Amino acid sequence: MIIVDLIKELMYQxxxxxxxxxxxxxxxxxxxxxxxxxxxxxxxxxxEIILNVFGFTLEEVLILY
Numbered sequence: 001m002i003i004v005d006l007i008k009e010l011m012y013q014x015x016x017x018x019x020x021x022x023x024x025x026x027x028x029x030x031x032x033x034x035x036x037x038x039x040x041x042x043x044x045x046x047x048e049i050i051l052n053v054f055g056f057t058l059e060e061v062l063i064l065y
Contacts, residue, residue: 002065003047003058004039010054011036024053 011021021032027049034040035050042050048058 001039001041003061004035004041006061007035007042007047007050014054021050021053025049 011017016024018029018032018036021027022029025032027046031042031046032050035042035046041047044058051058051061
């Protein structure tokens, strides 16, 4: 759940919508919507792609927590 909260917080700070994230990540809308609207933890490969938009790697985030 930490990853979901972090992604949502980063999106909020950058004022990015689900559609913006789809454009930036090239992931399907449903993947981003599941995270933002349904609090579904993304697969590691998706989390890595999303976090890269904000300049982080999944490894860096997991080390912090």
